[in-house]
Amino acid sequence: MSKLxxxxxxxxxxxxxxxxxxxxxxxPDDEVHAFVNExxxxxxxxxxxxxxxxxMSYWQTATxxxxxxxxxxxxxxxxxxxxxxxxxxxxxxxxxxxxxxxxPAEIRDLKQSVPQDLSIGGAALAAEALRAGLVDELHLxxxxxxxGGGKPALPGNLRLPLTLIDEHRFNSGFVxxxxxxxx
Numbered sequence: 029m030s031k032l033x034x035x036x037x038x039x040x041x042x043x044x045x046x047x048x049x050x051x052x053x054x055x056p057d058d059e060v061h062a063f064v065n066e067x068x069x070x071x072x073x074x075x076x077x078x079x080x081x082x083x084m085s086y087w088q089t090a091t092x093x094x095x096x097x098x099x100x101x102x103x104x105x106x107x108x109x110x111x112x113x114x115x116x117x118x119x120x121x122x123x124x125x126x127x128x129x130x131x132p133a134e135i136r137d138l139k140q141s142v143p144q145d146l147s148i149g150g151a152a153l154a155a156e157a158l159r160a161g162l163v164d165e166l167h168l169x170x171x172x173x174x175x176g177g178g179k180p181a182l183p184g185n186l187r188l189p190l191t192l193i194d195e196h197r198f199n200s201g202f203v204x205x206x207x208x209x210x211x
Contacts, residue, residue, distance in 0.1 A: 032162050035149075040170050045179040054169075065099050088121045111124060158186060168181065192207055
C-alpha cells in the first residue's frame with residue numbers, strides 16, 4: 029500500500045504564506061532543495077488544489093535552472109498529478125488530470141492501487157486529507173523566519189498524535205521534521 033505524504037515549507041510560527049499571500053521567505057537554498065529532491069523521488073502522484081497546482085506548474089516549463097533545481101523539475105515532470113478544483117477550466121501540464129471533488133474513499137482506493145507513494149500539496153487540500161485520516165507522513169521544513177500570520181501549514185481544531193521519525197538541521201537555519209501519523 030502506498031503512503032500519502034504531506035510536505036510543507038513553513039515559517040517557524042507555522043505559516044506557508046504570510047498575511048500578504050507571499051512565500052518568498054521560504055525559498056530553499058541548494059542544500060535544502062537537494063534534500064527535498066531525495067524526499068520527492070519516490071513520489072509517483074502529486075495531489076494538488078488549484079492554487080498549489082498553478083504555483084507548481086512552473087516546473088513544467090522552467091529553464092536555465094541550477095543542477096539541483098533541474099533535478100527537481102525532472103522529478104516533478106515525471107510524476108502524475110491530480111488537481112482538485114471546481115473552478116479551474118483546464119489543466120496546462122502533461123500527466124495531469126482535473127478532478128472536481130476530493131473524496132476520501134477515492135484517495136484510500138488510490139493508495140491501495142498505485143505502486144508509488146503519493147504527495148499532497150497545498151495547505152487547504154492537506155487539511156481535508158489530515159481531517160479524513162488519509163495522511164501517513166508529515167514533513168515540515170521550518171524556515172528561520174517568523175511572519176506573524178497568514179495561511180497555516182496545519183489545520184486548526186485538529187488533534188493528531190505524531191511520532192517523530194527524523195529531524196535534520198541545515199546550514200541556512202531551516203529545520204526538517206519528519207513525523208508518522210498512522211503508527
